[in-house]
Structure formats: C-alpha cells, structure tokens
Amino acid sequence: MVGSVAAPRASAGSPARQPGPGPLLLAGATAVGLVAVLVLTGAEWLERPAFAAWRTVCLAITVQVLPFLLLGTALSGAINAFVPADLFSKALPRHPALAVPVAGVAGVVLPGCECASVPVASSLICRGVTPSAAFAFLLSAPAINPIVLTATAVAFPGNPAMVAARLLASLATAVMMGWLWLWLGRAKWLQPAARDAGHQAGHSRLNEFRLGFQHDFLHAGGFLVLGAMAAATFNVAVPRSVLDTFSGSPWLSVLFLAGLAVVLAVCSEADAFVAASLAGFSPTARLAFMVVGPMVDLKLIALQAGTFGRAFAWRFCTATTVVAVIASALIAGALL
Numbered sequence: 001m002v003g004s005v006a007a008p009r010a011s012a013g014s015p016a017r018q019p020g021p022g023p024l025l026l027a028g029a030t031a032v033g034l035v036a037v038l039v040l041t042g043a044e045w046l047e048r049p050a051f052a053a054w055r056t057v058c059l060a061i062t063v064q065v066l067p068f069l070l071l072g073t074a075l076s077g078a079i080n081a082f083v084p085a086d087l088f089s090k091a092l093p094r095h096p097a098l099a100v101p102v103a104g105v106a107g108v109v110l111p112g113c114e115c116a117s118v119p120v121a122s123s124l125i126c127r128g129v130t131p132s133a134a135f136a137f138l139l140s141a142p143a144i145n146p147i148v149l150t151a152t153a154v155a156f157p158g159n160p161a162m163v164a165a166r167l168l169a170s171l172a173t174a175v176m177m178g179w180l181w182l183w184l185g186r187a188k189w190l191q192p193a194a195r196d197a198g199h200q201a202g203h204s205r206l207n208e209f210r211l212g213f214q215h216d217f218l219h220a221g222g223f224l225v226l227g228a229m230a231a232a233t234f235n236v237a238v239p240r241s242v243l244d245t246f247s248g249s250p251w252l253s254v255l256f257l258a259g260l261a262v263v264l265a266v267c268s269e270a271d272a273f274v275a276a277s278l279a280g281f282s283p284t285a286r287l288a289f290m291v292v293g294p295m296v297d298l299k300l301i302a303l304q305a306g307t308f309g310r311a312f313a314w315r316f317c318t319a320t321t322v323v324a325v326i327a328s329a330l331i332a333g334a335l336l
Contacts, residue, residue, distance in 0.1 A: 050236055058232035062225060070217070073119045077213035081205045088129045096130045100178035103133035104171055107140030117141040118303045123212075131185065136178030139320065142268040142294040143170035152290065155272035161335045162287065166272075169291045169331040173324045180319060191309030230298045234263040244280065253285040258325050261293035262301075268294035284332035292324045 092099040107117075121138035125131050142148065144167055156162040246256035257278065266274050271293045275286040296317045305313035 054232045054236045057236065058229050073213050073217040075120055075123075077123075077209045077211075081209035081212060088124060088127055092129065092133055096132055096182050097179065099130055099133040100136045100182065101175050103129075104136040104140045104174040104178060107137050107142075107174065108144050108146065109141075118300070118307050122307050125190075130182075131187075131190065132178045132182035135181050135316070136174045138174075139177055139295045140171055140174035143174070143291065148268050148272070148294070151269050152272040155276040162283065165287050165328075165331045165335045166290050168335075169287060169324070169327045170294070172327045172331070173291060173295065173320065176323050176327070177316070177320050180323070181316070189309065189311045189315060191307070191312065230263075230265075230302075234298075247278075247280040247285075250282060250284070253281050254288050254325060254329065257281055257285040257289040258292045258321060258328075261289045262297050262321070264293070265297040265299045266293060283336040284329055287332045287336065288325055288328040291328045292321055295324055296321050 092102055117138045120141070121134040124134040124137065149163055149167060152163050152166055153160070246252045257275075261271070264274070271290055275289045278286055278289070281289075301313055301317050304317065308316075
C-alpha cells in the first residue's frame with residue numbers, strides 16, 4: 001500500500017549528509033530582526049507591558065520544551081547509531097494495519113512531550129518502520145505516557161473518568177490517524193530523509209550519533225522557536241474576554257478550546273492544569289483541549305513541517321484535529 005512506503009533512504013555507501021543550520025538561522029534571524037525593528041522604532045517599545053508579556057511567553061514555551069526536544073533528538077540519534085536496523089520491524093506485526101495499534105500503545109514508553117516524539121518518529125521511518133505505525137506512535141507518545149496521565153489525575157482530583165477519557169480519546173485518535181494514513185497517505189507527501197538510516201560498516205557509531213543528534217536538533221530547534229513566537233503572539237494579542245464569548249455554547253466551546261490548544265502550544269505535561277483552570281467550559285471542551293494539544297499545536301506544526309515537509313504537515317495536522325475533536329466528543333459522551 002502507498003501508505004506503508006517508508007521515506008527514501010540514502011545509499012549504503014554514501015556518507016551521512018551534513019546537517020544544515022537553515023531553520024535555526026531563520027528563527028534566529030527572525031527574532032533578531034523583530035527586536036531590531038522594535039529598537040529602531042523607539043526604545044520605549046521594549047519597556048511596554050505587551051512586549052514584556054510576549055517575550056516572557058515566548059521564552060517560557062521554548063525553555064519548557066527544550067529539555068524534551070533534547071531528549072527526543074538524543075534518543076533519535078541513539079536509535080540511528082546503536083539500534084540494529086531490523087529491530088523495530090521485527091518487534092511490530094508485519095501487517096501494517098496491525099502494526100498501527102501496537103505502535104500506538106507503545107507510545108506509553110516515551111515520557112516526553114510532543115517535540116520529543118517528532119525526531120523519534122522520523123528516525124523510526126528511516127529504520128524501515130511503516131510511516132502509519134510511526135505516526136501512531138508520534139501522536140500517542142506525548143498523550144498517554146505515565147507522566148501526562150499522572151499530571152491529569154493531579155489536575156482533576158477525584159475525577160478518574162477524565163484521566164480515562166483522555167487516555168482512550170488520545171489512543172483512539174492516534175490509531176485512527178495511523179489507519180487513515182495507511183489508507184489515504186502518499187509517500188510523495190513525505191520529505192525525503194535528510195540523513196542515512198542506521199549504522200554503516202566502517203563508520204564510528206559515536207560520530208553517527210553526533211551527526212544524527214546535530215541534524216535533528218538544529219532542524220527541529222529552529223522551527224520550535226518560530227512556533228513559540230507564533231504562540232506567544234496569540235497569547236498577547238487575544239483578550240481574555242474572547243474566552244468568555246465561546247464558553248456558553250456547547251459545540252462552539254469544544255471547537256474554540258480545540259483551536260486554543262493549537263495556538264497556546266502548552267507542553268503536554270502541563271496542559272491538564274490549564275484545562276482544569278478553564279472551569280467555565282464543559283468537560284467535553286476541556287477534554288478536547290487536552291487531546292488536541294499534544295497532537296497539534298503551532299510549534300508541533302512547525303516541527304513536523306521541518307521534519308516531514310509542509311505537504312505532509314498541513315494535511316496530517318488538519319486531519320488529526322478533526323479526528324481528535326470527534327474522538328473527544330464521543331468518549332466524553334460515554335464517560336463524562
């Protein structure tokens with residue numbers, strides 16, 4: 001099936017492509033250019049509360065996510081250099097349709113946020129894992145791992161149904177998206193792999209780990225900064241009164257909080273506390289916020305675009321949002 005075709009690999013004898021710093025330089029240039037404009041138009045801009053709030057939110061998102069991005073890129077580099085190429089193919093069922101739910105459940109083993117799962121999923125595809133299974137893992141890992149579920153239980157004390165609803169809705173979304181990619185996905189939507197997959201005879205494993213880590217971190221880090229800047233802009237520009245406008249409508253509140261999760265870009269370990277603070281919204285809307293957020297947000301869209309290509313990112317993220325909202329509504333109706 002076209003959905004099970006892995007990303008193209010480099011030839012076995014060719015050296016790994018050197019990672020380019022383009023995304024990181026782009027993000028840095030954007031940030032420097034923005035600050036330069038503010039300085040040139042008047043130093044008082046830097047002292048205004050709105051700019052101070054924007055800067056604080058942007059830095060908070062970046063600092064919050066950076067450790068998990070480091071974890072993900074280090075794990076991706078280790079997989080590329082040290083793990084046998086056929087290990088994952090042997091661990092997963094051979095039939096892609098069966099590999100998807102297994103990979104979705106396996107997401108529980110990565111205690112990180114969504115940024116960590118992107119480079120790992122990319123590395124899995126490079127190792128021959130069917131993209132549909134890798135994408136199911138990408139979506140489930142930041143949503144159903146023990147740290148996130150524990151944080152949800154703490155944020156909603158005495159409400160185990162919310163924890164169960166988040167687990168089931170997130171897992172259902174991940175598996176459905178894996179199957180959807182298997183059914184409708186096209187290999188041409190995936191950006192070709194930018195480095196070799198796996199250890200090559202005669203090459204230093206430590207050097208391969210270093211190159212893989214450097215490539216993934218530079219590539220993802222730049223897009224992370226751009227996503228954080230976009231999320232910070234929304235936080236500052238949209239007034240609090242907008243939240244109250246949508247909270248009264250059952251369906252509009254669900255759609256609004258799903259969209260809010262995309263633009264706020266809160267780390268999956270912390271989004272349950274944000275959802276719990278939105279007491280004016282229905283349990284269904286708050287569940288949608290927690291299901292959509294770890295799977296689709298501005299920084300994650302930027303990371304996926306930089307890793308897999310823009311053609312993939314806009315299709316996959318749009319479909320994931322729709323499936324996540326539907327799954328949240330169905331699971332909330334049954335449990336909450």
